[in-house]
Amino acid sequence: MQHDIKRLLAFHSIENIGIILIGLGSALLLQAHGATELAALALTAALFHSINHAVFKSLLFLGAGAVVRATGLHDLNHLGGLGRKMPATMLAFGVGAAAISGLPPLNGFASEWLTFQGLFGAAGTAGIEPLARFAAALAIGGLALTTALAVACFVKATGVTFLGLPRTAAASNASETTRPAVVAMSLLAVTCLGLGLAAGPVSSALRAVARVAFHDGPPLVTVAAVSAEPQSSNVAIYAALSVGLLLAAAIGIIAIASWARARARVRRVDTWTCGIAPKPAFQYTATSYAKPIRLFFRRILVAEREVSVEYHPGTSFPSSVRYRSEITLLFEERVLKPAHRLSLRAANVARKLQGGAIQLYIAYMVLAVLVLLWWAR
Amino acid sequence: MIPSAAVTTVLLAALQLIVFVLFAPFLTATIRLTKARLQSRRGPGLLQPYRDLAKWWGKLPLESNASGPVARYAPPVVLGAILTAALLVPEATSRAPLLGWGDLLVVVGLFATARFVLALSALDAGGAFGGMGSSRDVAISALAEPGLVLALAGAALAAGSSDLGIISAFGIKQGIGLLGPAHLLAAAAFAIVIVAETGHHPVDNPDTHLELTMIHEGMLIEASGRSLATLVFASELKLVVLAAVFSAAFFPFGGATEIAPGPIALGLLLGLGKMLIVGQGLALLDASIAKARIMTLPDLLGLASLLAIAGLGIQVLLP
Incomplete structure (x- = not known):
C-alpha cells in the first residue's frame, strides 16, 4: 500500500524485526520448557535473520537511493522502465528483493527456514502448554502469510520501478548510478547469495553463539552445505548448497536449450494492447498492482477515494x-493518534501543577511529608 | 547386490524426473478431456498438450519492444525451480529421490521463487494484461500460502518432522488410522490450495483468454515460442508436483518403503493413479461451478486456512 520507495523499505524493517522476534520468542518458550536443543536452533534463526536483514536491507536502500538520485522521484507510480537505463541497479535490487521475500537459494530463505523450524519445534514439543503450542502453530500461518505478502510487495516494487515503460520524463531520462555505488551494491548482492549458499557453515557458527545462551545437544534440524542423510535424531534438513547448485544446473540447461539457436532469430513487436499503440499509461501502476490485496484486506485497509470529472462546456x-485515493491507516488513527492525544492532555494537566510560585512547591512538600507520615503510621 | 546410496539417489531422481516430465502434459490432457465430455464436447485428444508444446517450441519467438532480459530469462528460472522442487517430493517411494536435500518448506520456497520470477516477468512488457495477471496471482497466492503451510504443518506435527519422506513413511506405517479428523481437515485445506495454486475454477479459468478474467494466462500473454512452451510446461509440471505433495503428505498409501523394483513399480502406478484422481476432481470443478468473482476469493482461501487451523487445534488442544 506504501508507494514511496524508501518508506516501503522502512515498513519492511518492521516485518523483518517481527520475524527475528518470532525466532527469539520461540527460543525463550522452548528454553523455559527444557527443550534446549530446539531453543538454540530458534535463537540461531533469530541471529541469522538479523545478519541477513542487515545485508539485504542495506542493498535495497542503496538501490532505492540510486533510483532517487537518478530520477529525483520517490513515488513508484512515477517511475518505470529504469532497468533499461540502470541494468546493474536493477539486477542488484532484484537480488535484494528476492532475498527479502525469502526465496531459495538466497539468504532470507535460509533464516526463515530456521525460524519455521523453531516454530514447528515449539508447536510439537509435548511439555509446552497446549495453548502456547497452538499459538506457535498459528504463528506458522502468520509467517507464511507474511512471506507471501512480501513476495507480492517486492514484485511490485521491483517491477513497477525497473520494468515496463517509463511513466514520467524524469524516469525516461535516468542514467546508471555511480561506479562505487554499483560496486557496493554488487558486493552486497553477492553476500546475499553467498550467505544463502553457505547457510550450513554460517548457521553452525551461529549455533556456537546460541550455545552460550542455551545448553546444546546434537542438532535436531540441520542446514547442511551439501545433501546429508537424515539421522534418526534429525527432524529436517535443508541442504542449501546442493539445492542452489541443482537449481542453477536446471536453469542453465533449460536456458541453453531455449536460446542456443533461437537467440538470433527474434522478431520484435509491440506489446499487445488490443490493437492500440502501447502507452505508459496502460501499465499497471503500484496502486493498481496492490489493489487486489487492498480489497482482500479492506477491513483494515480502509480506502478513501475521490473521482472528479470536468466536462467540456455543453x-x-x-x-x-x-482521481485521488488514500489509505486510512487504522493503526495510526485508532491506536497511535489517541495515545498521542491522551499523553498531550495528561501533560497539560501536569503543567498546572507547576505554577511557578515557591509557596506552592513548599505546600506540595509539606503535603507529601504529611501523606507519608500518615501512610507510615 | 545392494546398490550404494548415491547410485540409488541418482537412479530414483532420474526415474522421477523422466516420469514427471512425460506425465505432466498427459495429466493436463485428461483434465481437458473430462471437462469437454462433461460439457458434451468431444474435446481434444490426449496427445494435444504434447503437440502444443512441440508447436510452440518450433515457432519464431516474438518479443515485445518494451521487454528486456527479465522476460527473456524468466522462463528457464521458473521451470528450473519447479523441476528442482519435483525431485524433493516422494512419489513412487516413501522417500524423496533426493533424500536429505530439503523438506516441505524448501518445496514451498521453490514454488515462491517460480511465482516471484513469473510475476516479475509479466510486468516487463508494460502491457495492462501482464500487470493484471501478475497482481492477481501474487494476491491470491498470498491468501493461499497460510492454508498451504498450515495444512502441511499439521501433517508435519503428526509425523514429528517437516521432511516429506518422513511424513510419508509415517503415514504408510499408520495405515488407515492416519485418517483422523485433524488429518482430513488438513487434507481438505490442501485440496482448496491446489485449486487456487493451479488456477482452476472457481479461482481462475485455465482456458480463458477473455482479457479481464485472465490470471495465469494474463502473465503468459507476451510469451511466445520456446518461452511460452517452457512456461506452459512449468505450470503443467506444477500441478503434478502439488498432487505428489498432496498424496505424500495426506494419502501416502502404497508408496514403496523398500528400494526394490517391484514395490517401486507398484508405488509409481499408484502414485500416478492418485494424480489422475486429483486431476479428475479439478475437471469436475471446472465443469460444474462457475468462476467466482475475485472479491469472493478471500472467503474460499480463508476457509482453507480455517480448516487447517481447526485441524491443528484438534491435534494440539485435544490430544
Missing part, C-alpha cells in the same frame, strides 16, 4: 478526470 465529453 457536452458530455470529459475534459479532465482527476
Whole structure:
C-alpha cells in the first residue's frame, strides 16, 4: 500500500524485526520448557535473520537511493522502465528483493527456514502448554502469510520501478548510478547469495553463539552445505548448497536449450494492447498492482477515494478526470493518534501543577511529608 | 547386490524426473478431456498438450519492444525451480529421490521463487494484461500460502518432522488410522490450495483468454515460442508436483518403503493413479461451478486456512 520507495523499505524493517522476534520468542518458550536443543536452533534463526536483514536491507536502500538520485522521484507510480537505463541497479535490487521475500537459494530463505523450524519445534514439543503450542502453530500461518505478502510487495516494487515503460520524463531520462555505488551494491548482492549458499557453515557458527545462551545437544534440524542423510535424531534438513547448485544446473540447461539457436532469430513487436499503440499509461501502476490485496484486506485497509470529472462546456465529453485515493491507516488513527492525544492532555494537566510560585512547591512538600507520615503510621 | 546410496539417489531422481516430465502434459490432457465430455464436447485428444508444446517450441519467438532480459530469462528460472522442487517430493517411494536435500518448506520456497520470477516477468512488457495477471496471482497466492503451510504443518506435527519422506513413511506405517479428523481437515485445506495454486475454477479459468478474467494466462500473454512452451510446461509440471505433495503428505498409501523394483513399480502406478484422481476432481470443478468473482476469493482461501487451523487445534488442544 506504501508507494514511496524508501518508506516501503522502512515498513519492511518492521516485518523483518517481527520475524527475528518470532525466532527469539520461540527460543525463550522452548528454553523455559527444557527443550534446549530446539531453543538454540530458534535463537540461531533469530541471529541469522538479523545478519541477513542487515545485508539485504542495506542493498535495497542503496538501490532505492540510486533510483532517487537518478530520477529525483520517490513515488513508484512515477517511475518505470529504469532497468533499461540502470541494468546493474536493477539486477542488484532484484537480488535484494528476492532475498527479502525469502526465496531459495538466497539468504532470507535460509533464516526463515530456521525460524519455521523453531516454530514447528515449539508447536510439537509435548511439555509446552497446549495453548502456547497452538499459538506457535498459528504463528506458522502468520509467517507464511507474511512471506507471501512480501513476495507480492517486492514484485511490485521491483517491477513497477525497473520494468515496463517509463511513466514520467524524469524516469525516461535516468542514467546508471555511480561506479562505487554499483560496486557496493554488487558486493552486497553477492553476500546475499553467498550467505544463502553457505547457510550450513554460517548457521553452525551461529549455533556456537546460541550455545552460550542455551545448553546444546546434537542438532535436531540441520542446514547442511551439501545433501546429508537424515539421522534418526534429525527432524529436517535443508541442504542449501546442493539445492542452489541443482537449481542453477536446471536453469542453465533449460536456458541453453531455449536460446542456443533461437537467440538470433527474434522478431520484435509491440506489446499487445488490443490493437492500440502501447502507452505508459496502460501499465499497471503500484496502486493498481496492490489493489487486489487492498480489497482482500479492506477491513483494515480502509480506502478513501475521490473521482472528479470536468466536462467540456455543453457536452458530455470529459475534459479532465482527476482521481485521488488514500489509505486510512487504522493503526495510526485508532491506536497511535489517541495515545498521542491522551499523553498531550495528561501533560497539560501536569503543567498546572507547576505554577511557578515557591509557596506552592513548599505546600506540595509539606503535603507529601504529611501523606507519608500518615501512610507510615 | 545392494546398490550404494548415491547410485540409488541418482537412479530414483532420474526415474522421477523422466516420469514427471512425460506425465505432466498427459495429466493436463485428461483434465481437458473430462471437462469437454462433461460439457458434451468431444474435446481434444490426449496427445494435444504434447503437440502444443512441440508447436510452440518450433515457432519464431516474438518479443515485445518494451521487454528486456527479465522476460527473456524468466522462463528457464521458473521451470528450473519447479523441476528442482519435483525431485524433493516422494512419489513412487516413501522417500524423496533426493533424500536429505530439503523438506516441505524448501518445496514451498521453490514454488515462491517460480511465482516471484513469473510475476516479475509479466510486468516487463508494460502491457495492462501482464500487470493484471501478475497482481492477481501474487494476491491470491498470498491468501493461499497460510492454508498451504498450515495444512502441511499439521501433517508435519503428526509425523514429528517437516521432511516429506518422513511424513510419508509415517503415514504408510499408520495405515488407515492416519485418517483422523485433524488429518482430513488438513487434507481438505490442501485440496482448496491446489485449486487456487493451479488456477482452476472457481479461482481462475485455465482456458480463458477473455482479457479481464485472465490470471495465469494474463502473465503468459507476451510469451511466445520456446518461452511460452517452457512456461506452459512449468505450470503443467506444477500441478503434478502439488498432487505428489498432496498424496505424500495426506494419502501416502502404497508408496514403496523398500528400494526394490517391484514395490517401486507398484508405488509409481499408484502414485500416478492418485494424480489422475486429483486431476479428475479439478475437471469436475471446472465443469460444474462457475468462476467466482475475485472479491469472493478471500472467503474460499480463508476457509482453507480455517480448516487447517481447526485441524491443528484438534491435534494440539485435544490430544
